[in-house]
Structure formats: C-alpha cells, structure tokens
Amino acid sequence: MKTADTEHRTPGGTDRRRPVLEIKGLNKAFGSNKVLNDFNLTMYHGEIVVVMGRSGSGKSVMVKCLVGLMKPDSGEISILGRDMINISSGELDELRADIGFLFQGSALYDSMTVRQNLEFPLRHRKERKELTENMEEVVTTALDQVGLAHTLDLMPEELSGGMKRRVALARALILKPELMIYDEPTSGLDPITSKEIIQLMKHIQQTHNTSSMVITHDVDCARVIADRIVLLINGRNYAQGSYEDLAASEDEEIKAFFKT
Amino acid sequence: MKSKATKIRLGVLVVVTTLILLVAAYLIGSRQNLFEETFKLKAAFSNVNGLQQGNNVRFSGINVGVVSQIGMINDSMVMVRMRLEKEIQPFIKSNAIATIGSDGLVGNMIVNIVPQAGEASAVKDGEEISSFSPIATDDLLKTLNVTNENAALLTADLLKVTRSLLSGQGTLGTLLKDTVMAGDLKQSIANLKTATERTNRSLQRFEGWMNELDNREGLLYKLTADPETAKEADSILSNLAAGGQKLNGVLDDLDTLVNSLGKEGGTLHYLNSDTTMTKRLERIMINVEGGTRSFEENMEALRHHWLFRKYFRKMEKEAENNGG
Amino acid sequence: MIYSIQKRFEDFFLFTAELSLFAMRYFREAFRRPFEINELLRQCYNVGNRSLPLVALTGFIIGLVLTLQTRPTLQEFGAVSWMPSMVSISIVREIGPVIVALICAGRVASGLGAEIGSMRVTEQIDAMEVSGTNPFKYLVVTRITATTLMLPMLVILGDTLGLYGSYIVENTKGDVSFMLFFNQVFDALEYQDIVPATLKTFLFGFAIGLVGTFAGYTCKKGTAGVGRAANSAVVIASLLIFIIDFMAVVITDLFYEL
Incomplete structure (x- = not known):
C-alpha cells in the first residue's frame, strides 16, 4: 500500500485525481451543540485546501477528527485510502506518521530542547529506518530548511513566537508526511512573521510534494496560499472554490468573510 | 535523561536509601535472630x-x-x-x-x-x-500458707498448754524479747526433742505403774499398804513433779522459738529457707503436743485416783498461793 | 438547593469513577511495551532528588520538635530513657510516612498537575499523540511509577533524618550516645512496624502520582484550568493520603490480630 503510494509521488509532480482525504457526512456534537453537521470534503493530491470559518465553527474539531484526537459521532473519514474511523491503535500510529500536524500554539514540548523536540516524533518509528538511523542529520536538515539551524540546543522558552512556529513546522515535517495539516498557522503572529510562515508553507508544499490542509480565518493567508477554499459555516461545507470565485460571490454569508 | 550527572545522582539516592533500609532490616532482624x-x-x-x-x-x-x-x-x-x-x-x-x-x-x-x-x-x-511455672509458684505458696496456718494453730494450742503449766510470767517475758535466743535455736530444738522423748518415756513407765496399781494385785498395791512403800510412792510423785517442771522449761524454749518465728528477718527467714528444718520443727511440735496431751491425761487419771487425791489437793493449794 | 446537593454527589461519584478508570488505564498500560525508561528515570530524579532537600529538612525538624515537645512529659514520669523507642515507633510508623507524603503531595502532585495541565492546554499532549508517542505512557505512566517508587525512598530518608534530629536533642539534653540511642531505636522497632509502614508509602506515592497526573491530564482549557488542576491535585492527594493511611492502619491491625 505504502510502496504504491510512493510510486505515485514522482518528485515535483502531482496527481490531482488521486484523493488523499475523503470526509463524508461527518457529525460531531458536544451536548446539544452540533459542531459538525454532515460535513463533506474531498482533497486531492498536491492540493492546498484552506478551510475557513468563524471561531467555534468546528474547524479545530474537524481536524482533530482527522488525526484521531477526537472520535466523530458519525461519518466516514478516509486518509490516503485508509479508513480512519475503524482503525486499530497500531495502524493509527502508522497512519499518523504520514500526517504532519502544525498546532495552533506550536505545541513545542517545553521541557525539552529544540533538538529533543525534533527527535521526539522519530521515537518508536522503527519502520522508518532511513530516518531514525541518521537522526542527527535528519534533525539538522529539518531545522535548516526552516532556517533555524543555530537553535538546536535552545529551550523553547528562549525562542520567539515565529521561531517556535518554524521549529514546530520542522517537527511536523520530520517524518516526511504526505498530508500536512496546519491549524491556524499564523495565529498570534505579527503580519510580517505571518507572511514568512506562509512563504515557508508554500515552499514546503513544492519541495516535499505534499498535500496541505490549512485551517485559518486569515483571509490574506487564504488568498496567498489556497488552491481551493472551503467555507465551514454551521458545521457544514457551506461553499468551496478558488479565492476569486468566493470573493466574487453574492451570498451574504460568504461576503461576510471576504469584505476587508 | 539529560546527563550522566543526574543519572548518577539518582543512582546515589537509590543506593543510599536501599542501604538504610537493609541496615535497618538487619538490625531489627538481628534482634529477632533471623540472621x-x-x-x-x-x-x-x-x-x-x-x-x-x-x-x-x-x-x-x-x-x-x-x-x-x-x-x-x-x-x-x-x-x-x-x-x-x-x-x-x-x-x-x-x-x-x-x-x-x-x-x-x-x-x-x-x-x-x-x-x-x-x-x-x-x-x-x-x-x-x-x-x-508461675502457677506452680502460686501452688507452692498456697501449701506453705496452709502449713503456716497449721503451725499457727499448733502454736496457739501449745501456748495454751504452756500458759496453764506456767506459774509465772517473768521468764516468759524476757525470753520473748531475747533475739539472741534465735541463734541457739537448733540446739534448743534438739533439747526439746530429747526432752520430749524423755518425757514420753517416763510417762509410759508411769502409765505402766498406774495400770499395775489399778488392778490392785501388783506390786504397788502391796506397797501402799505398807507405810514404807507409801513413802516410796511419794518420792515417785515428786519425781513426776520434777519431770513436769523440766517439761515446763522445754516448753518455755519452744515458746521463744515460736515467738521469734513471728519476727521479721530473724529466725523466720532462716527457717523458711531451710525446708527440712521447718519439717523437723513441725514434727517436734506434734510430738510435744502428743506428749503433753498424754501427760495431761495421765495427770487427770492420777488426780481421780483415790490414792493421790489428797496430794493433788495440796498441789492445787500451793499453785493457788503461788499464782495469787 | 436539593439540586445542588444532588449535583455534588453526582460530581463526587463521577470523579471517583473517572479516577478509578484512570488508575485502571495506568495498570493496563504500565506493563505493556514500549517502556519509556529514560523518561521514567528523569521523573525519578525529579521526584526523588529534587524533593530530597525539602524532605530531609522537614524530617529533621519533625524529629527535633517531636523530641523537644515530648521530653518534659516523659521527664515528669522519669521515663526519658523511653524517648528513643517512642520517637522511633511514632516516626517510622506514622509521622514519617504521612509528613513526607504530604510534602510530596504539595510539591510533586501540584507540579504534575500544573505541568501536565499546561501541556494539555497548549496541545503538547495532542502533539505527542499525533507524533506516534502514547502520551499516557510517556507522561502519566512514567510519573505515577516514579512517585510510587521514589516516595518510599524519600520516607526512609525522612525517617532517618527525623531520628537523627531526635538523637541530637537527646544527645545535647540528656547525654545519650549515638550507639545507645540507635540501639534503643532498633530495639523498639520490629518488622511489623517497618513493613506495613513501607508498603503504605508505595500507596502514598501511587496516590500522589495518580491524582497529580489525573488532574493535569483532564485539565480544562485555559490558564485558569491549569491553576485549578494544580490546586485540586494537592487537595485530593492530601485527602487520599489520609484515607489510605487510615485504611492501611486498619488492615495492618487486622492482619496482626489474626
């Protein structure tokens, strides 16, 4: 299965017909609050999909369902052809190695150095021998590509917000995932740093030949990076299309997002 | 684990506490003789x-x-x-x-x-x-107590007898206070023993005579008819009196002994630690009592005998005079 | 009013059930591979060595004060020579384990609650899970195991220093030699003093680790949640220590009567 995938991923090329992520009829409620209500989404290989929505519209819940941090009440999720809902914990761990996740607040382990942070995902990854055997090299290259090679032995508390985000990005990429999920990658950052991060994301998309899902409510970010924008309103896939399509829409709900 | 140093420090902590526990366990165990x-x-x-x-x-x-x-x-x-x-x-x-x-x-x-x-x-x-056993000690103490009670009873009897025989109190008083006597106790008891035996013997002899006298056929009957033999009978009686007197002395000794028994730290202790002595004493007392009783019986028999009635009346009068 | 009382009971039973499930999960995961040995050692160091100065000082002072306070009473009865036996039994059986456990509840349980709570709030736990490391194993199992293993050690050291403190008072006030003091101490002690006392310290350590990690792991979002996690960890751990102590004493009594 995995080898078949690797064959598909010719360097630099994309296969726009191969779905990497399929979500069908996803439901999730907290008490009487229906956060996700029949949410559907299909993502193809090499695509950058930006999911936009208001705070509390269920974006974070949706991505947490994607990586198995939350169990949806009902619905189907298939990532890289594998069923995410009925999966054993061992298989889930394997699948997670193919998903890079950049958390909202960077989520660096603050009791560990940058190096240990980057090494952490490589623990218990015996199936990725080529990575775990050259850990030192893998860590430095990962850090190098986000431009922070000098921070190797610093503690997270010694880094600025933007640096933390970049270290977190390096950590998310360390297992060379096929699918990257960015949860609010620019939240809490100043506009200039935000732009740097967005450029970095674009660069990574090209060099690593991944597919990306970006959760944000930052319209600028969406405009720069998105191949496709999905509007998540009332727990539903309200509308989707390119930035230009959606920005030109007459729908009141959509307009609310794009008026600047 | 960050560095070797922290690992080592953790190791030291574990080793030290384990050692303390082991030493404590050993020290306690050694008291319980486990090792x-x-x-x-x-x-x-x-x-x-x-x-x-x-x-x-x-x-x-x-x-x-x-x-x-x-x-x-x-x-x-x-x-x-x-x-x-x-x-x-x-x-x-x-x-x-x-x-x-x-x-x-x-x-x-x-x-x-x-x-x-x-x-x-x-x-x-x-x-x-x-x-x-602790219980065995109790039993022993109980037995000893009974013995002591017996001894006390005996002594009381003995004292009564002694009193009745005594004519005066002077000597008794001094003897009671004389603690030096305790030292000569053994000797006194030996004396007592021989005296009692002697009394017993003479009383037996006397009894034999009396029996002869009673059946009016023996030697004594014949003698009483004769004034010379009557004189001889008189001397026999005075002998008897002397014997009684001697017994009196012995009993005085005994009385001292009995009294010193009651005194703490004196002969009591000595006697109690010497069980054979106690037993011997007991036996002596029984002898004395028996002896005294038969003596008394004989005396009573003698008193009612026609031949000696007069003599006893005279004795009583004398005793009255002395006691008065 | 009635509603709130009912709610409180519900909350209490809910909490108890969740804590029990958490404990069961610990036992399920603790003996399953992979074992996070390095993290365990690091936590042992954190719990053991880092708490040591506090425990040592407290133990020493407790021994000192206990002796100073009981001395006049014993003197009144002319029984000062009983001091080593009295102090040793009270420290080894009860005061040492409970005081050290309470100190660790304050230091360790609150630390665990705050640490794991803030990791939960800043999604570090999620990050761990996503990167293929079981956070329960890595964070919870190691910490509970560390407190369970290290608390007995701390108690032994605390007891030792407590007895040493007592010895210093006896030595300065009553000319008792080191040999005599500790001879009498070990004369008074028996295995039935040491064994149950040591066993219950394992339970104390387990309770401290369990409550601390539970409070952190189930921490609510936000910085207030972290504070509450740290606070409830201390309160519940201390309470649990007394409950366990009570049960241990009752069971020990039963056991030695049979």
Whole structure:
C-alpha cells in the first residue's frame, strides 16, 4: 500500500485525481451543540485546501477528527485510502506518521530542547529506518530548511513566537508526511512573521510534494496560499472554490468573510 | 535523561536509601535472630502468663534470644520454643530452669533461663529444659500458707498448754524479747526433742505403774499398804513433779522459738529457707503436743485416783498461793 | 438547593469513577511495551532528588520538635530513657510516612498537575499523540511509577533524618550516645512496624502520582484550568493520603490480630 503510494509521488509532480482525504457526512456534537453537521470534503493530491470559518465553527474539531484526537459521532473519514474511523491503535500510529500536524500554539514540548523536540516524533518509528538511523542529520536538515539551524540546543522558552512556529513546522515535517495539516498557522503572529510562515508553507508544499490542509480565518493567508477554499459555516461545507470565485460571490454569508 | 550527572545522582539516592533500609532490616532482624547462627531450646509450662512470640529470652540477665513459637502440647501444658544465640549454648547447662517473668514495670513478658547449682552437661540443640511455672509458684505458696496456718494453730494450742503449766510470767517475758535466743535455736530444738522423748518415756513407765496399781494385785498395791512403800510412792510423785517442771522449761524454749518465728528477718527467714528444718520443727511440735496431751491425761487419771487425791489437793493449794 | 446537593454527589461519584478508570488505564498500560525508561528515570530524579532537600529538612525538624515537645512529659514520669523507642515507633510508623507524603503531595502532585495541565492546554499532549508517542505512557505512566517508587525512598530518608534530629536533642539534653540511642531505636522497632509502614508509602506515592497526573491530564482549557488542576491535585492527594493511611492502619491491625 505504502510502496504504491510512493510510486505515485514522482518528485515535483502531482496527481490531482488521486484523493488523499475523503470526509463524508461527518457529525460531531458536544451536548446539544452540533459542531459538525454532515460535513463533506474531498482533497486531492498536491492540493492546498484552506478551510475557513468563524471561531467555534468546528474547524479545530474537524481536524482533530482527522488525526484521531477526537472520535466523530458519525461519518466516514478516509486518509490516503485508509479508513480512519475503524482503525486499530497500531495502524493509527502508522497512519499518523504520514500526517504532519502544525498546532495552533506550536505545541513545542517545553521541557525539552529544540533538538529533543525534533527527535521526539522519530521515537518508536522503527519502520522508518532511513530516518531514525541518521537522526542527527535528519534533525539538522529539518531545522535548516526552516532556517533555524543555530537553535538546536535552545529551550523553547528562549525562542520567539515565529521561531517556535518554524521549529514546530520542522517537527511536523520530520517524518516526511504526505498530508500536512496546519491549524491556524499564523495565529498570534505579527503580519510580517505571518507572511514568512506562509512563504515557508508554500515552499514546503513544492519541495516535499505534499498535500496541505490549512485551517485559518486569515483571509490574506487564504488568498496567498489556497488552491481551493472551503467555507465551514454551521458545521457544514457551506461553499468551496478558488479565492476569486468566493470573493466574487453574492451570498451574504460568504461576503461576510471576504469584505476587508 | 539529560546527563550522566543526574543519572548518577539518582543512582546515589537509590543506593543510599536501599542501604538504610537493609541496615535497618538487619538490625531489627538481628534482634529477632533471623540472621545469626542459632540453636533451639524448649520448655513446657502450665501457664505462660501472656508470653508472646518474639519476646526476649534472658540467660543470667543477658538477652540471648527470642521466643519462636508457643503452642499447646496437651490440655494443660504449653510448649514454649526458643531460638537462642549459638555462642551461648555451652554456658546453658541441661539442668537450667526456664521461668517466665516480666521485664520491668511496663512488663513485656520474658523467659528467664536460670542456671542451677551442680554439674551438668551443656544443652543440646532442641533439648527440653525443665520449667518453673508461675502457677506452680502460686501452688507452692498456697501449701506453705496452709502449713503456716497449721503451725499457727499448733502454736496457739501449745501456748495454751504452756500458759496453764506456767506459774509465772517473768521468764516468759524476757525470753520473748531475747533475739539472741534465735541463734541457739537448733540446739534448743534438739533439747526439746530429747526432752520430749524423755518425757514420753517416763510417762509410759508411769502409765505402766498406774495400770499395775489399778488392778490392785501388783506390786504397788502391796506397797501402799505398807507405810514404807507409801513413802516410796511419794518420792515417785515428786519425781513426776520434777519431770513436769523440766517439761515446763522445754516448753518455755519452744515458746521463744515460736515467738521469734513471728519476727521479721530473724529466725523466720532462716527457717523458711531451710525446708527440712521447718519439717523437723513441725514434727517436734506434734510430738510435744502428743506428749503433753498424754501427760495431761495421765495427770487427770492420777488426780481421780483415790490414792493421790489428797496430794493433788495440796498441789492445787500451793499453785493457788503461788499464782495469787 | 436539593439540586445542588444532588449535583455534588453526582460530581463526587463521577470523579471517583473517572479516577478509578484512570488508575485502571495506568495498570493496563504500565506493563505493556514500549517502556519509556529514560523518561521514567528523569521523573525519578525529579521526584526523588529534587524533593530530597525539602524532605530531609522537614524530617529533621519533625524529629527535633517531636523530641523537644515530648521530653518534659516523659521527664515528669522519669521515663526519658523511653524517648528513643517512642520517637522511633511514632516516626517510622506514622509521622514519617504521612509528613513526607504530604510534602510530596504539595510539591510533586501540584507540579504534575500544573505541568501536565499546561501541556494539555497548549496541545503538547495532542502533539505527542499525533507524533506516534502514547502520551499516557510517556507522561502519566512514567510519573505515577516514579512517585510510587521514589516516595518510599524519600520516607526512609525522612525517617532517618527525623531520628537523627531526635538523637541530637537527646544527645545535647540528656547525654545519650549515638550507639545507645540507635540501639534503643532498633530495639523498639520490629518488622511489623517497618513493613506495613513501607508498603503504605508505595500507596502514598501511587496516590500522589495518580491524582497529580489525573488532574493535569483532564485539565480544562485555559490558564485558569491549569491553576485549578494544580490546586485540586494537592487537595485530593492530601485527602487520599489520609484515607489510605487510615485504611492501611486498619488492615495492618487486622492482619496482626489474626
């Protein structure tokens, strides 16, 4: 299965017909609050999909369902052809190695150095021998590509917000995932740093030949990076299309997002 | 783990605490004799007075081991098994006696192993030594008490007799206060014994005469008809009186003895520690009593005999005069 | 009113059930591979060595004060020579374990609650899970195991220093030699003093680790949640220590009566 995938991923090329992520009829409620209500989404290989929505519209819940941090009440999720809902914990761990996740607040382990942070995902990854055997090299290259090679032995508390985000990005990429999920990658950052991060994301998309899902409510970010924008309103896939399509829409709900 | 240094410090902590625990366990264990070389000893008691497993065993006052097991062996005996230090084994002889006592006021029970006089071989592993039960002591004390009560009763009787025989109080008084007499006690008792025996003998003889006299056919009957023989009979009677007097003296001695018995730290102690002496004394007292009683009976018989009625009236008059 | 009382009972039973499930999960995961040995050692160091100065000082002072306070009373009865036995039994059986456990509840349980709570709030736990490391194993199992293993050690050291503190008072006030003091100390002690006392310290350590990690792991979002996690960890751990102590004493009594 995995080898078949690797064959598909010719360097630099994309296969726009191969779905990497399929979500069908996803439901999730907290008490009487229906956060996700029949949410559907299909993502193809090499695509950058930006999911936009208001705070509390269920974006974070949706991505947490994607990586198995939350169990949806009902619905189907298939990532890289594998069923995410009925999966054993061992298989889930394997699948997670193919998903890079950049958390909202960077989520660096603050009791560990940058190096240990980057090494952490490589623990218990015996199936990725080529990575775990050259850990030192893998860590430095990962850090190098986000431009922070000098921070190797610093503690997270010694880094600025933007640096933390970049270290977190390096950590998310360390297992060379096929699918990257960015949860609010620019939240809490100043506009200039935000732009740097967005450029970095674009660069990574090209060099690593991944597919990306970006959760944000930052319209600028969406405009720069998105191949496709999905509007998540009332727990539903309200509308989707390119930035230009959606920005030109007459729908009141959509307009609310794009008026600047 | 960040560095070697922290690992080492953790290691030190673990090793130190483990050592402390081990040392504590050893020190406590050594008291319970778990690690030293030991040998076993047992003793049967009828009552162990709350002795428990783990109580100390002492030999000449040293803690030498612990009680390892307590169990019934039949409906009345309790077997106490002890575990003692090996090095003490040669010093405990097989005639040693185990007793149960309490350690101080607050009273953990302990087993005391008391060495006894006399030659004996050292105890063997697992040997049973004789015991001295606390209850047995009680029994002994009870018996002794009964004996003492008997002795007291006897003494009271004796005193009554003595009083009736005594004419005056002077000597008695001085004797009562004379503690030096206690030292000569043995001698006095020996005297008493011989005197009693002698009295008994003479009384027997006298009895024989009296019997002869009674059947009016014997020698005495003939003699009374004769004035010369009557004179002889008179002398016999005076002999008898002298004998009575002698008995009186002996009884005085006895009285002193009895009184010194009542005094603390004096002869009582001496006598109590010497059981044969006590027994002998008892026997003597019984002899004296018996002797005195038969003497009295004889006297009574004599008093009612026609031949001596007059003589006794005269004696009574004299006694009245003296007593007055 | 009635509603709130009912709610409180519900909350209490809910909490108890969740804590029990958490404990069961610990036992399920603790003996399953992979074992996070390095993290365990790091936590042992954190719990053991880092708490040591506090425990040592407290133990020492407790021994000192206990002796100073009881001395006049014992003197009145002319029983000062009983001091070593009295102090040793009270420290080893009860005061040492409970005081050290309470100190660790304050230091360790609150630390665990705050640490794991803030990791939960900043999604570090999620990040761990996503990167293929079981956070329960890595964070919870190691920490509970560390407190369970290290608390007995701390108690032993605390007891030792407590007895040493007592010895210093006896030595300066009553001319008791080191040998005599500790001879009497070990004379008074028996295995039935040490064994149950040591066993229950394992339970204390387990309770401290369990409550601390539970409070952190189930921490609510936000910085207030972290504070509450740290606070409830201390309160519940301390309470649990007394409950366990009570049960341990009752069970020990039962056991030695049989």
